[in-house]
Amino acid sequence: MKTVLVVIFARLVIGYGVETEDYAAHILRHVKPQVSEKTQEQAALEVIARILPEQQAQQFRVRVDSTMERNSFHVFKGEEASDPTVVQITASSGVAATKAFYHYLRYWCRVLVAWEGSQLNLPPEFPTVNVSVKAPSSIVYYQNVCTWSYTFTWWSWPQWRKHIDWMALQGITLSLAPFQEDLWTEVYLHYNLTRAQIDDHLSGPGFFAWQRMGNIRGWGGPLTTNFTQFARTLQLRTVSEMRRLGMAVALPAFAGHLPVQFRTLYPNVSFANVSVWNNFPPQYASPLFLDPTESLFAEIGSRFLQRAIATYGTDHVYFSDPFNEINPAQTGGRYLSSVSEAIYSTMTQVDPDAIWLLQGWMFVKNPFWSDRAIRSFLSAVPLGRMLVLDLQSEQYPQYVRTASYAGQPFIWCMLSNFGGTLGMLGSVENVHRGIREARSNGSYTLLGTGITPEGINQNYALYEFALEMGWNDELDSTGKWFDEYAEARYWNDTGDGLEKAQQAWNIFRCTVYAFEGLELMRGKYTFNRRPSSKIKPWVWYNVSTFNQGVDLLLSFAEESSCNQLCQYDIVDVTRQCLQNVADALYITLMDNFKKRNIMLFRKHSLLFQQLLADLDQLLLTNKRFLLGPWLESAKSFGETNLERHKYEYNARIQITLWGPQGQIVDYANKQWAGMVQVFFLARWRVFFNELDQALVSNGTINDLKIREKIFRTVELPFVTDRKRYATQPVGNPLGIARILYERWTKIVPTLKEVPVNPARRKSEKRRRNKWFD
Numbered sequence: 001m002k003t004v005l006v007v008i009f010a011r012l013v014i015g016y017g018v019e020t021e022d023y024a025a026h027i028l029r030h031v032k033p034q035v036s037e038k039t040q041e042q043a044a045l046e047v048i049a050r051i052l053p054e055q056q057a058q059q060f061r062v063r064v065d066s067t068m069e070r071n072s073f074h075v076f077k078g079e080e081a082s083d084p085t086v087v088q089i090t091a092s093s094g095v096a097a098t099k100a101f102y103h104y105l106r107y108w109c110r111v112l113v114a115w116e117g118s119q120l121n122l123p124p125e126f127p128t129v130n131v132s133v134k135a136p137s138s139i140v141y142y143q144n145v146c147t148w149s150y151t152f153t154w155w156s157w158p159q160w161r162k163h164i165d166w167m168a169l170q171g172i173t174l175s176l177a178p179f180q181e182d183l184w185t186e187v188y189l190h191y192n193l194t195r196a197q198i199d200d201h202l203s204g205p206g207f208f209a210w211q212r213m214g215n216i217r218g219w220g221g222p223l224t225t226n227f228t229q230f231a232r233t234l235q236l237r238t239v240s241e242m243r244r245l246g247m248a249v250a251l252p253a254f255a256g257h258l259p260v261q262f263r264t265l266y267p268n269v270s271f272a273n274v275s276v277w278n279n280f281p282p283q284y285a286s287p288l289f290l291d292p293t294e295s296l297f298a299e300i301g302s303r304f305l306q307r308a309i310a311t312y313g314t315d316h317v318y319f320s321d322p323f324n325e326i327n328p329a330q331t332g333g334r335y336l337s338s339v340s341e342a343i344y345s346t347m348t349q350v351d352p353d354a355i356w357l358l359q360g361w362m363f364v365k366n367p368f369w370s371d372r373a374i375r376s377f378l379s380a381v382p383l384g385r386m387l388v389l390d391l392q393s394e395q396y397p398q399y400v401r402t403a404s405y406a407g408q409p410f411i412w413c414m415l416s417n418f419g420g421t422l423g424m425l426g427s428v429e430n431v432h433r434g435i436r437e438a439r440s441n442g443s444y445t446l447l448g449t450g451i452t453p454e455g456i457n458q459n460y461a462l463y464e465f466a467l468e469m470g471w472n473d474e475l476d477s478t479g480k481w482f483d484e485y486a487e488a489r490y491w492n493d494t495g496d497g498l499e500k501a502q503q504a505w506n507i508f509r510c511t512v513y514a515f516e517g518l519e520l521m522r523g524k525y526t527f528n529r530r531p532s533s534k535i536k537p538w539v540w541y542n543v544s545t546f547n548q549g550v551d552l553l554l555s556f557a558e559e560s561s562c563n564q565l566c567q568y569d570i571v572d573v574t575r576q577c578l579q580n581v582a583d584a585l586y587i588t589l590m591d592n593f594k595k596r597n598i599m600l601f602r603k604h605s606l607l608f609q610q611l612l613a614d615l616d617q618l619l620l621t622n623k624r625f626l627l628g629p630w631l632e633s634a635k636s637f638g639e640t641n642l643e644r645h646k647y648e649y650n651a652r653i654q655i656t657l658w659g660p661q662g663q664i665v666d667y668a669n670k671q672w673a674g675m676v677q678v679f680f681l682a683r684w685r686v687f688f689n690e691l692d693q694a695l696v697s698n699g700t701i702n703d704l705k706i707r708e709k710i711f712r713t714v715e716l717p718f719v720t721d722r723k724r725y726a727t728q729p730v731g732n733p734l735g736i737a738r739i740l741y742e743r744w745t746k747i748v749p750t751l752k753e754v755p756v757n758p759a760r761r762k763s764e765k766r767r768r769n770k771w772f773d
Helices: 002-014 025-030 037-051 094-108 157-169 181-190 195-201 205-212 225-244 295-312 333-350 371-379 428-440 460-471 478-490 498-510 543-559 564-594 598-619 628-635 641-654 675-696 703-720 733-745
Strands: 060-064 072-077 087-091 112-114 117-119 129-134 139-142 174-176 248-252 271-273 288-290 317-319 355-359 386-390 410-414 446-451
Touching: 025 355, 037 060, 037 094, 037 157, 037 225, 060 094, 072 094, 087 094, 094 112, 094 129, 094 157, 094 478, 112 157, 112 478, 117 478, 117 564, 139 410, 139 460, 157 225, 181 195, 181 225, 181 295, 205 641, 225 248, 225 295, 225 641, 248 295, 288 295, 295 333, 333 355, 333 371, 410 428, 410 460, 428 446, 428 460, 428 478, 446 460, 460 478, 478 498, 478 564, 498 543, 543 564, 543 733, 564 598, 564 675, 564 733, 598 675, 598 733, 628 641, 641 703, 675 703
Parallel strands: 060 087, 139 174, 139 446, 174 248, 248 317, 317 355, 355 386, 386 410, 410 446
Antiparallel strands: 072 087, 072 129, 112 117, 271 288
């Protein structure tokens, strides 16, 4: 009965009898290629030439035909062609053409292009093909506003060049161009803020995302002129390249957040102080929020957006997040409507075709956003002029609760990662089931699918799977997909031993990638958390079964040709195995402490420390698991010692304390060689020494005092240190992984078990549309 009511309500909101194509028509008219077919063809051919050797690349022909159905392509190679050696791609856009190219390589040639490397072992002759694909998603979206801080902060053009190629291969049609500090500097100068006042407001590069959303101000700053100029030039280049391929790019728009000095400049204007976010100290907290009913709101917003369009062009899509993890100043529906209406009308004053791209994250688990409040906010924008990112659909979908966002089109997104942390985790079946169910329900205003990780460079299989769901309407077996994934990831000339690799990946699919609960999985396990006696490790999968997968992958690597992706995976899965052992060791040694057994406590605390030293050695064997490149990349942007020190500080504190006094400590931690040895292990040594002294003296411990000592003696020194770390790998990953796997899995039976959480499923009651309860 309630499903029927949802359908009826959605139709009433949208307009009876109006189909998806109608309410989405305005969006689809603009989220499409803005450049010529020839330009897209050339851009697609350039991607192919960068991926393949010259001789193979020349065997591909590309034709873009914009009269084809949206996001569609045809790939043909056969004897009946005038040139049977040519692979002809005909596609609706440059992005569709590059997706067609990758589709052919992936499923006909057993090739894989991933974040951490590529497997390009091509067949001696390209196989014949005759396939047509029409994507079920009108839009395939990528990026989270936080990705620009947790992953992209220190990227220069070579990294972006490669990444845009990857985006094109995955068929991504909409993304972000969030750099805006150059524009805001111009706007603030126009309103007579001094350079010192602007410096007080703009954050450092490591914290742009949260300053932009009004969470903090000035933290990690001041922003240097050199970085501002670099970022502006870089964004111009990335935006241009994405558009050449036929992608649409969303630009920032004014959300209402301003420097605190505006209150003095405009004493008669109504401002609200943004609520303090995550206990940040006053000098870095609470920027102003300009009341949207004030004429100054439209004035500032228009001036900013005009500059954005003049600088970066436009695809008529603008993102604005006024209340990301901060509550509005008032609770009334009229006020919330006025905020939404003001933001949107400011966009349309500059661009009558404007589309507002909104992150739906602000509605997740926030009691402020009642059903009435959500409806008031969303309904103030004309239907089809707002596009909502349902940011974490795999765990906390909001489209059911909100009656499909009150009729506004939305994109089903997989978030999966917080803070760019490492650790194997994911919800493959949730993604597969959730997208299929959303597509099959005609009452939902689903317009596309996408991925929105806070940080990338982990769990790659999960992201390629989610993106494939955007293009493949017939993907009906996750097991089959993972078999093909493993095959493409490790393919060699003979295909020998791949069965073991496939078995391993299907074990991973059914263990680490089978999370279906509601607990937040953020990669903060035990050893990479600030030490405490109150940590409660748990897992959602059978660790012994997972270890069987690790053993299978190690055996495959030992018996076959282990390519760069295989070597990366060997380090990653063994890291996960050791991480689980650390959890069990912690539970065991804390039990020893509780029972006052000093001998066993010392034994297990020493084992814990040895485990971290071994883990650091393992991580040192692969460049993707090194701290050094992150720090050196940050320093490379500095032209003076002062700038280099500033950027290194941004890089170090983001992955450790986050805030000046440890606000959000460990949220963005990284399991990297160097960091494990110098940061994580050093903290645990302090902790174990305190517990050991308590056992010797028959005393107790004070977690707060231990935390303060760790902060003073380990954490603060690390973020201000200048020590350099390895930027090149050392050692044989496979040999070290096998030794450590055998060493540490043997002791597991002697340890206490880590509790297995039953991974509470979302009950029907919790998933229901509460508007009709």
